[in-house]
Structures are given as structure tokens and as C-alpha cells.
Amino acid sequence: MKKGDHLFLVDGSGYIFRAYHALPPLTRKSDGLPVGAVSGFCNMLWKLMLDARNTEAGVVPTHFAVIFDYSSKTFRNELYPEYKANRSAPPEDLIPQFGLIRQATKAFELPCIExxxxEADDLIATYARLACEAGGDTTIVSSDKDLMQLVGPSVSMYDPMKDRQINVPEVVEKWGVPPEKMIDLQALTGDSVDNVPGVPGIGPKTAAQLLEQFGDLDTLLARAAEIKQDKRRQSIIDNADKARISRELVRLKVDVPVTDVLEDFVLQPPNGPKLIGFLKTMEFTSLTRRVAEATGTEAGEVEAVPVSVQWGADRHGPDVGSGAAPAATAAAPAARANGGNAAAAAPSSASAESGNVHDTPTALANKIAERAASQKFDHAAYVTIRDLATLNNWIAEARQAGVVAFDTKTTSLDPMQAELVGFSLATAPGRAAYVPLAHKSGRGDLLGGGLVENQVPVRDAIAALKALLEDASVLKVAQNLKYDLVVLDRHGIDVHSFDDTMLLSYVLDGGTNGGHGTDSLSEKWLGHAPIPFKEIAGSGRNVVGFDQVDIDKATAYAAEDADVALRLWRVLKPRLAAKGVVSVYERLERPLVPVLARMEQRGISVDRQILSRLSGELAQGAARLEDEINAIAGERFNIGSPKQLGDILFGRMGLPGGTKTKTGQWSTSAQVLEDLAAEGHELPRKIVDWRQMTKLKSTYTDALPGFINPETKRVHTSYALAATTTGRLSSSDPNLQNIPIRTTEGRKIRTAFIADKGNKLISADYSQIELRVLAHVADIGQLKQAFADGVDIHAMTASEMFSVPVEGMPSEIRRRAKAINFGIIYGISAFGLANQLSIPREEASDYIRKYFERFPGIRAYMDETKAFCRENGYVETIFGRRIHYPEIRSSNPSVRAFNERASINARLQGTAADIIRRAMIRMEDALVAARLSARMLLQVHDELIFETVENEVEATIPVVRHVMENAAMPAVSMSVPLHVDAHGANSWDEAH
DNA sequence: ACAGAAGCTTA
DNA sequence: GTAAGCTTCTGTT
Structure with a gap:
């Protein structure tokens, strides 16, 4: 650089946020990718470049660079840990744009510096100094006041959005001090956004006046006693240290050891085809046109760069096709640039890869999927990371890409007991690596399990990964992230900004055939069967922990998982917008992941003694019954074997009324045994009782103690987010959603679920939520009125149907109405109702007919649901969750009928599930805001269990009720009130 | 060792 | 009639 040269330094990071907030929200590309900030950035850059070519414009850049922040951690954090500590995560839809803006910079052939x-500001300060020393001038493209300290004879600022130059007079006008005093001024005023303390009570006006009077900060602090105003004087004396610290925070570093030299910044003429390729991908039509005109490029002949780049950088590895195509386009001189060349460099599917501006979102999403399915996997290309430097390179690569898929590898399926063994990550399709951390050598248990050599020390790796995983500006992608969240939280890592491919699939394809696990998704979308776990770690009695797996094998397996997750994400994420289910994913699924992770980690206390005592009682009871049963039967047999029992009851003893199961066995179901008992037979009653006792013993009193975690002494269930068709959660290991309650014997098990000493449990459950949802969605006047009046809904139904007054209603009448109400929710059939009430099918049909006469709106609702489902293949909850029933069009009448009932139920059950999800997502913040210590422990479909300190029970209940009862708002204003009952007590039994 | 059926628990 | 998960038995691998 020489005298007369002019350096333009664009504050890229500052610009991202300004462009984002200045432009209309939710500017999205057709596939749903938010690109508002990218658009603003490109327009601004182009305008600057245009000025560069227009010699009449006055300021003509000869050198040009765009500067970015690298991450939120800088040397200032060591100076003052609170610096920028209160800065919240960037907005959701801005995150994917960080990487895109860096790509945009490169498409403009401009250096991208970080x-x-x-901070970007320090780099700008350093380069401005270097340019000044070389005799050149600098224009800083920004309007950030933090940069104004740099303004001087050879440095000016330019605000592209207001088209305004900022020189010394402008700084003085705005702040009342010249640029060289900006540092002192900011030291006094502080900055609440960046958490720079400053001196309380001193604003810009006062600061300027004080600096005018005393000259500079040091003089001011030394002579503070001379200040006349009492308060102001005291504040400055008291906060002198804060002012000094603040000064160091706001002073920009002009001697950053930069690696790029100014000569690298020489402005290149724009590469029309390369730039247009990018702009087309972004669907910036008007800018594409302007660039085409200005560069003399035929825009129509330039292919959009392959759509794979849209969700992340795509610069690495053997990504056949997508890697080749943009390179070919970029290399092609303007005169030769045409679609044929670009496409020729790619495999034959290239035409399908290229996004077309006129594609519908669905067409685009399908093209992405088509392309993903054709890309190959190469296990040999995966990298094993064996030292920290290499790991850091990969982390830097992930930051560049803006998106990284990852997976943790551990010793257990239980995240509460799992030991971290390794970590894999993928930054682009085919570009993936595995970091072994704690692999042990073979004969581990004999020789103490020595660590295999050449692994990154766990402590170092965790620290390096923590920065990446906690950085909200890099999107993390994982399959079933909840597991990893629990494992990582135990290592002090709190993951920010993530997507979960399992949940993407669940939202897109809930109800369709095939699960949402890695293997089935990979098979389905990528046409690739990943290495089976068995092949790596064995199976059955030969299974070994992942820490025993050979590192080369582990690399192939683990890196592949991350690679698969990344590729799946690129296929699935665009489909979200194409199918119109973005908000289901963003509001009902993704935010629940960390909530459930925390609930699982908390667990619940279970009293071993109580269970042990119950177990003994049940064992005694069952033994006594066993003797009696054997005596009556006249022989010893295995009571637990339905086959043997059936033979005895209906064969040897010749009892009447036997029915067969579909496999031709005698049915010995509780229903059959109850019927026999009602006829006076002694044995069936005892069998039923024996079954109950052994069931309670084996499933609950014996099994639950085995789930008490040795470290936490609590039971940690695992919630599945993507296991049910309707949107409900499921619970397993152990299942805490089917703890007995109906019988007094079974209910005793709940007395073992207790609050810790000094605490209470609170149970809060929705009353009749599915019937209320029915009243709302089917718009049934009588039901809505009944719920508004708070009357007994089953009695009201009975009264309507059988013309019996609610007062003094016989319990049998009410029982029947209740069964009908439940039947409606389940998509009623005469067969089912007859079974439930043990009445003839004809009688059940009469009930149903009568019900529909009294509530014609319900029949209309059911018919409408079936018709919609037949037409579209799915039904929707009121929050837009889609539940697919492809078999509703089956030619098999019973299959069809089953799907019709399921679809009717799914709208109701699914909506109720969505409502409680919303409540759970909001609950933590509501409790914190109310300064309550209560924490959610369990969810049982319409019930939430909390634990809190004893003296906060009364204060907690109204907060919990409020969140639950208003959970549908504001998305849906329900026409029926939701009602929640809540109680606090020492055990789950008493609280319910 | 695993898979499916039967049976039972919950909302 | 809807939605789940766990245990035991039974037959196959």
C-alpha cells in the first residue's frame, strides 16, 4: 500500500446485526432459509463495489476487506469476566446467516478476516493503523460508536445505511468530544449492551462536559474532589476503578498480531459468474439482475451454485458434485461461463442439484433429497483426531461452516451413567472426524484398563469443545440430542443453538411407516445403511463398552454417525418450510429437548424400604394364592403360562364360555376370568388376584429399586420425544407414566415416590383435557357451556341422552355416559362400546345413535375428520402438528376403520399433548420469574409433578396452574376454559 | 439370544 | 373404540 491508496474496512459483524434488524423480519428463501441479513449485506457490498468503479464518486477504494468477530470470547473477558456477559443469543433465524455472510464475502472476491x-473492532483498528503508516487512507464501513475513537486525518467512517460520512466534525457534533477523547468518554458512560460498567449516573452529556473541563480521564479522576455536584463527585470517586477498567475495555487494540497483510486486500474486479451463482442461490433476483448488467454477464446462463451450500458452507472434502460445481463456476472466465460448464463438472444428477429461482419450496426440497440420496459414503475418508491442535483446526472449520453435526460416544445407553469415550463431528458431507478420548486397551478389567495412547486429554478436549458447543452463532446438529445434552451437562457443557434430526423427521413424517432413528432415516433419505453397532461392539454376551472398541473401527462408526446427521439435516430442514411445519418444530419440539434433559437429570426420590415391604407383602399374598390355585386345580402348573392355564380351565376343568385368541390359544384375559368368576367359579377370581400381585411385584416393587442411580440416589426415567404418533411423550427405563393408581393395592406403590427431606411434591393435572379439546375443535355448544359452567360433564351427557335430571342420577347411568364420552375420544365403535360396558352390540349402537342425535356437531366433526384424512393422508392438531395415516385409504375395511378411529383420536390426543408441551416449555421461566424453587420432575400426559421446598407449595400452585391453564395462548384462544387441579404432599400418592 | 404373543399398567 | 412400555412365556435361532 502506498500514499493515495484507500482501504475500505467493512465491519461485517456489526453489519450483520444492523441488516438483520433493519430489514423486514422473516425474509426467507423459498425453502424457508432466512436470508434477510444476507440480502442487506450483499446489497450494501455491491453498492460499495459500484462506487469503487465509479471514479466520480469521490472516495475510491483500492484495498478492501470485510472483518468479522471470531467468537464471543476475547482477551477482554480475561480483563473483565462480565464483559458482554449479558448479551443474549442471536435470534434464531439469524444463526444460519453468519456462515452465509462469510460465503457472500467470498463470492464478492473480498478477503474475509477474523x-x-x-473482536472485529480490534482488527479494524490494527489495519487502519497499518494503512496510515503506509501513507494510505482508510474508510471504516460502520456506524458503531466504538470505532469512532479511530477517526482522524487519514481515517474516516461511512454509514452505508444512512449514506453518511463520519469525520472529526461529525464525532464532535454527536458526542461533544473529538475522536481521541471517545475512549475516555465511553469509559465514563459505560455501555449497558456490552456490560461495560462506566460510572453510574454519568451519561454522554455529563461525560463530555467533564472531559471538556478536566481534559482527560486521568486528570478528572485525580482532581475529582473539585467537582461541585455532590452526587456526581461521590460517584466518580467511588467508581474510579470501574472507569479505569472500562477504559481498557473500550480501547481498541491497534497492535493485533495479524497474519494477513494489506497487499492481500487489493481490490479485485468482481467475478460476475461467481457472484451471480451465489446470488441466484440466495434468490436475490433484483440484485442478480443488477450485477448481471453491470458485469456484462448473461445471468440466464449461470447456474445457481448447488443448493447444498444454502444451509452451510460447502468447501471441504470429497463432496462429489457439490464441491466440484462451484469451483468450476468460479474458475470459469466470464466469457465462458455457462450452465453447461458448471453442470459438466458435476455428476449426471447435476441438473437436479441446481436450485431454480422458480422452484416451489417442495420442488427444491425434493431436489435436495434427490441429490443427497446419490452421494456416496467413504469410511476411509474419516479422520481420527489425536491431538489438540488438529481438534482446534476442526473446530475452526466448524465455525467457518456455521453448522456442525456432532455425536457423543459413551459406555452406556443411560446418559446418567454413561462415561464419555469419544466425540465425532462433521462439517460438510463426507467431511467428518472422531476424537477418541477414553478408549481403553483390551484386557481392561485385568490390568486396570490402561488408556490407549495418542488420545486428546479429556480435559483439553472438553474445554475446546465447550467453546464451540456453547457458541450460539454455530448451529449444532445431532440425532437425538437430548442424550448428548445430559452427557455433556455432566461435563459442564451447555449446548446453545441446535437442531435435532430425529425431531425434524418426527415433525415431518410422524405416523408414516418407519421410525426416526439414525438407521432408518439414513436408509430412507440417504440410501445408505450405516455400520451396525453390533459390528463394532458385538452383541449379546459378547458386547463390549465403546471404550473397548478399536479406535479405527470407532472412527468409521462414530464419524459416520455425525456425517449422517449432517446430511440428514441438509435434507430435512428445508422440508420443514416446504411442508409448513416450521412452527411445530420450533415451538413444540426443539425447545422441549433441554427441558426434558433437565427433568431426566433431576430424577425423583423413591423409597427403597417402602417398595421392599410391599414386595414382601405381595410375595406372601401370591404364594398363598398359588397354593389355593394348585389345590383347586388338583395339580401344580405354571400359573403365569396362559397356555397351561387355558388348558386347565377350559380343557381339564371344562369351564364354559371359552374364547380363542387369534393364534388359536384359549383366551385367559382378565375379562374372560371376570366373567367366569361372576358365574360363581372360584378359581378364575384367584387367578386374577394372583396376576395383579405378581404384576405389581415384578414390574414395580422389584424393578424400581434397580433404577435408583447409585450417585444421585434418585430414579431417572428417559422420555422419548419422537416415539408416539400423536405427539405424546413416552417414558421408559423405567416407565413412570404407568405407575398404578386404580386399585388400592397398586396405589400403594405411589407412596414410595417421595419428596426429599424438607421438600414437597406437587401434582398438577388437567381436568378432562381431551373432552375440552373436543368441545373446542368440534364447536359443541352444550359441551362448551357445560365446561364454562363447571358442571359434571359425564352427568350432563347422561342427562341429555337419557333425559334424567343430574340431581340424584343413578351411578350406573352416569357410568355409561362416561364410557360413551371416552368412546367418542377414541373414535367410537359399537363393538368397542359394547365390550367396555358388557352390553349387546345392538344396545351399544342405540346409545351411539342417541348420542349423535343429541350432539349432531360431534358426528359432523368425526365425518369431517375422516374426510380430511382420506383426502390428505394426515390430520392436524390445532397447533399444526401433522399426524399421518396413509392406511386410511386401505381397501381392507377393518384397517380403514381402525385408521379412521385413530385419526379422530389423534386430533384430540395430539392437541392435548401439544398443550402440555407448551406448558412445560414455559414452566421453568415462569417459576424462575416468580422466584420459586420448584422444579418439574415428571410428566404423565395430562399431569406434571414438581418438587419444591416445603414453604413454597402454596405460592407455587397458582403459578403452575396459570401456566398450564393458559398454555394454548396466544397461538390459540380456546373457546373452552382449561382447568388444572393441583395439590402438594409428601408422596405422589397423597399429592394426586 | 431374540422376537412375538399375551397380559397388565397408565392417560 | 385411542395412545404407550414392561414382564413373562413360548418357540425359534
Whole structure:
């Protein structure tokens, strides 16, 4: 650089946020990718470049660079840990744009500069100094006041959005001090956004006046006693240290050891085809046109760069096709640039890869899927990371890409007991690596399990990964992230910004055939069967922990998982917008992941003694019954074997009324045994009782103690987010959603679920939520009125149907109405109702007919649901969750009928499930805001269990009720009130 | 060792 | 009639 040269430094990071907030929200590409900030950035850059070519414009850049922040951690954090500590995560839809803006910069052929540990402002300060020393001028493209300290004879600022130059007079006009005093001024005023303390009570006006009077900060602090105003004087004396610290925070570093030299910044003429390729991908039509005109490129002949780049950078590895195509386009001189060349460099599916501006979102999403299915996997290309430097390179690569898929590898399926063994990550399709951390050598248990050599020390790796995983500006992608969240939280890592491919699939394809696990998704979308776990770690009695797996094998397996997750994400995420289910994913699924992770980690206390005592009682009871049963039967047999029992009851003893199961066995179901008992037979009653006792013993009193975690002494269930068709959660290991309650014997098990000493449990459950949802969605006047009046809904139904007054209603009448109400929710059939009430099918049909006469709106609702489902193949909850029933069009009448009932139920059950999800997502913040210590422990479909300190029970209940009862708002204003009952007590039994 | 059926628990 | 998960038995691998 020489005298007369002019350097333009664009504050890229500052610009991202300004462009984002200045432009209309939710500017999205057709596939749903938010690109508002990218658009603003490109327009601004183009305008600057245009000025560069227009010699009449006055300021003509000869050198040009765009500067970015590297991460939120800088040397200032060491100076003052609270620096920028209160800065919240960037907005959701801005995150994917960070990477895109860096790509945009490169499409403009401009240097993209960033450096770890330094803010963009420090790099700008350093380069401005270097340019000044070389005799050149600098224009800083920004309007950030933090940069104004740099303004001087050879440095000016330019605000592209207001088209305004900022020189010394402008700084003085705005702040009342010249640029060289900006540092002192900011030291006094502080900055609430960046958490720079400053001196309380001193604003810009006062600061300027004080600096005018005393000259500079040091003089001011030394002579503070001379200040006349009492308060102001005292504040400055008291906060002198804060002012000094603030000064160091706001002073920009002009001597950053930068690696790029100014000569690298020489402005290149724009590469029309390369730039247009990018702009087309972004669907910036008007800018594409303007660039085409200005560069003399035929835009129509330039292919959009392959759509794979839209969700992340795509610069690495053997990504056949997508890697080749943009390179070919970029290399092609303007005169030769045409679609044929670009496409020719790619495999034959290239035409399908290229996004077309006129594609519908669905067509685009399908093209992405088509392309993903054709890309190959190469296990040999995966990298094993064996030292920290290499790991850091990969982390830097992930930051560049803006998106990284990852997976943790551990020793257990239980995240509460799992030991971290390794970590895999993928930054682009085919570009994946595995970091072994705790692999042990073969004969581990004999020789103490020595660590295999050449593994990154766990402590170092965790620290390095923590920075990446906690950085909200890099999107993390994982399959079933909840597991990893629990494992990582135990290592002090709190993951920010993530997507979960399992949940993407669940939202898109809930109800369709095939699960949402890695293997089935990979098979389905990528046409690739990943290495089976068995092949790596064995199966059955030969299974070994992942820490025993050979590192080369582990690399192939683990890196592949991350690779698969990344590729799946690129296929699935665009489909979300194409199918119109973005908000289901963003509001009902993703935010629940960390909530459930925390609930699982908390667990619940279970009293071993109580269970042990119950177990003994049940064992005694069952033994006594066993003797009696054997005596009556006249022989010893295995009572637990339905086959043997059936033979005895209906064969040897010749009892009447036997029915067969579909496999031709005698049915010995509780229903059959109850019927026999009602006829006076002694044995069936005892069998039923024996079954109940052994069931309670084996499933609950014997099994639950085995789930008490040795470290936490609590039971940690696992919630599945993507296991049910309707949107409900499921619970397993152990299942805490089917703890007995109906019988007094079974209910005793709940007395073992207790609050810790000094605490209470609170149970809060929705009353009749599914019937209320029915009243709302089917718009049934009588039901809505009944719920509004708070009357007994089953009695009201009975009264309507059988013309019996609610007062003094016989319990049998009410029982029947209740069964009908439940039947409606389940998509009623005469067969089912007859079974439930033990009445003839004809009688059940009469009930149903009568019900529909009294509530014609319900029949209309059911018919409408079936018709919609037949037409579309799915039904929707009121929050837009889609539940698929492809078999509703089956030619098999019973299959069809089953799907019709399921679809009717799914709208109701699914809506109720969505409502409680919303409540759970909001609950933590509501409790914190109310300064309550209560924490959610369990969810049982319409019930939430909390634990809190004893003296906060009364204060907690109204907060919990409020969140639950208003959970549908504001998305849906329900026409029926939701009602929640809540109680606090020492055990789950008493609280319910 | 695993898979499916039967049976039972919950909302 | 809807939605789940767990245990035991039974037959196959």
C-alpha cells in the first residue's frame, strides 16, 4: 500500500446485526432459509463495489476487506469476566446467516478476516493503523460508536445505511468530544449492551462536559474532589476503578498480531459468474439482475451454485458434485461461463442439484433429497483426531461452516451413567472426524484398563469443545440430542443453538411407516445403511463398552454417525418450510429437548424400604394364592403360562364360555376370568388376584429399586420425544407414566415416590383435557357451556341422552355416559362400546345413535375428520402438528376403520399433548420469574409433578396452574376454559 | 439370544 | 373404540 491508496474496512459483524434488524423480519428463501441479513449485506457490498468503479464518486477504494468477530470470547473477558456477559443469543433465524455472510464475502472476491481472541473492532483498528503508516487512507464501513475513537486525518467512517460520512466534525457534533477523547468518554458512560460498567449516573452529556473541563480521564479522576455536584463527585470517586477498567475495555487494540497483510486486500474486479451463482442461490433476483448488467454477464446462463451450500458452507472434502460445481463456476472466465460448464463438472444428477429461482419450496426440497440420496459414503475418508491442535483446526472449520453435526460416544445407553469415550463431528458431507478420548486397551478389567495412547486429554478436549458447543452463532446438529445434552451437562457443557434430526423427521413424517432413528432415516433419505453397532461392539454376551472398541473401527462408526446427521439435516430442514411445519418444530419440539434433559437429570426420590415391604407383602399374598390355585386345580402348573392355564380351565376343568385368541390359544384375559368368576367359579377370581400381585411385584416393587442411580440416589426415567404418533411423550427405563393408581393395592406403590427431606411434591393435572379439546375443535355448544359452567360433564351427557335430571342420577347411568364420552375420544365403535360396558352390540349402537342425535356437531366433526384424512393422508392438531395415516385409504375395511378411529383420536390426543408441551416449555421461566424453587420432575400426559421446598407449595400452585391453564395462548384462544387441579404432599400418592 | 404373543399398567 | 412400555412365556435361532 502506498500514499493515495484507500482501504475500505467493512465491519461485517456489526453489519450483520444492523441488516438483520433493519430489514423486514422473516425474509426467507423459498425453502424457508432466512436470508434477510444476507440480502442487506450483499446489497450494501455491491453498492460499495459500484462506487469503487465509479471514479466520480469521490472516495475510491483500492484495498478492501470485510472483518468479522471470531467468537464471543476475547482477551477482554480475561480483563473483565462480565464483559458482554449479558448479551443474549442471536435470534434464531439469524444463526444460519453468519456462515452465509462469510460465503457472500467470498463470492464478492473480498478477503474475509477474523481472528481468535479479538473482536472485529480490534482488527479494524490494527489495519487502519497499518494503512496510515503506509501513507494510505482508510474508510471504516460502520456506524458503531466504538470505532469512532479511530477517526482522524487519514481515517474516516461511512454509514452505508444512512449514506453518511463520519469525520472529526461529525464525532464532535454527536458526542461533544473529538475522536481521541471517545475512549475516555465511553469509559465514563459505560455501555449497558456490552456490560461495560462506566460510572453510574454519568451519561454522554455529563461525560463530555467533564472531559471538556478536566481534559482527560486521568486528570478528572485525580482532581475529582473539585467537582461541585455532590452526587456526581461521590460517584466518580467511588467508581474510579470501574472507569479505569472500562477504559481498557473500550480501547481498541491497534497492535493485533495479524497474519494477513494489506497487499492481500487489493481490490479485485468482481467475478460476475461467481457472484451471480451465489446470488441466484440466495434468490436475490433484483440484485442478480443488477450485477448481471453491470458485469456484462448473461445471468440466464449461470447456474445457481448447488443448493447444498444454502444451509452451510460447502468447501471441504470429497463432496462429489457439490464441491466440484462451484469451483468450476468460479474458475470459469466470464466469457465462458455457462450452465453447461458448471453442470459438466458435476455428476449426471447435476441438473437436479441446481436450485431454480422458480422452484416451489417442495420442488427444491425434493431436489435436495434427490441429490443427497446419490452421494456416496467413504469410511476411509474419516479422520481420527489425536491431538489438540488438529481438534482446534476442526473446530475452526466448524465455525467457518456455521453448522456442525456432532455425536457423543459413551459406555452406556443411560446418559446418567454413561462415561464419555469419544466425540465425532462433521462439517460438510463426507467431511467428518472422531476424537477418541477414553478408549481403553483390551484386557481392561485385568490390568486396570490402561488408556490407549495418542488420545486428546479429556480435559483439553472438553474445554475446546465447550467453546464451540456453547457458541450460539454455530448451529449444532445431532440425532437425538437430548442424550448428548445430559452427557455433556455432566461435563459442564451447555449446548446453545441446535437442531435435532430425529425431531425434524418426527415433525415431518410422524405416523408414516418407519421410525426416526439414525438407521432408518439414513436408509430412507440417504440410501445408505450405516455400520451396525453390533459390528463394532458385538452383541449379546459378547458386547463390549465403546471404550473397548478399536479406535479405527470407532472412527468409521462414530464419524459416520455425525456425517449422517449432517446430511440428514441438509435434507430435512428445508422440508420443514416446504411442508409448513416450521412452527411445530420450533415451538413444540426443539425447545422441549433441554427441558426434558433437565427433568431426566433431576430424577425423583423413591423409597427403597417402602417398595421392599410391599414386595414382601405381595410375595406372601401370591404364594398363598398359588397354593389355593394348585389345590383347586388338583395339580401344580405354571400359573403365569396362559397356555397351561387355558388348558386347565377350559380343557381339564371344562369351564364354559371359552374364547380363542387369534393364534388359536384359549383366551385367559382378565375379562374372560371376570366373567367366569361372576358365574360363581372360584378359581378364575384367584387367578386374577394372583396376576395383579405378581404384576405389581415384578414390574414395580422389584424393578424400581434397580433404577435408583447409585450417585444421585434418585430414579431417572428417559422420555422419548419422537416415539408416539400423536405427539405424546413416552417414558421408559423405567416407565413412570404407568405407575398404578386404580386399585388400592397398586396405589400403594405411589407412596414410595417421595419428596426429599424438607421438600414437597406437587401434582398438577388437567381436568378432562381431551373432552375440552373436543368441545373446542368440534364447536359443541352444550359441551362448551357445560365446561364454562363447571358442571359434571359425564352427568350432563347422561342427562341429555337419557333425559334424567343430574340431581340424584343413578351411578350406573352416569357410568355409561362416561364410557360413551371416552368412546367418542377414541373414535367410537359399537363393538368397542359394547365390550367396555358388557352390553349387546345392538344396545351399544342405540346409545351411539342417541348420542349423535343429541350432539349432531360431534358426528359432523368425526365425518369431517375422516374426510380430511382420506383426502390428505394426515390430520392436524390445532397447533399444526401433522399426524399421518396413509392406511386410511386401505381397501381392507377393518384397517380403514381402525385408521379412521385413530385419526379422530389423534386430533384430540395430539392437541392435548401439544398443550402440555407448551406448558412445560414455559414452566421453568415462569417459576424462575416468580422466584420459586420448584422444579418439574415428571410428566404423565395430562399431569406434571414438581418438587419444591416445603414453604413454597402454596405460592407455587397458582403459578403452575396459570401456566398450564393458559398454555394454548396466544397461538390459540380456546373457546373452552382449561382447568388444572393441583395439590402438594409428601408422596405422589397423597399429592394426586 | 431374540422376537412375538399375551397380559397388565397408565392417560 | 385411542395412545404407550414392561414382564413373562413360548418357540425359534
Amino acid at each position: 481472528m481468535e481472541g479479538f
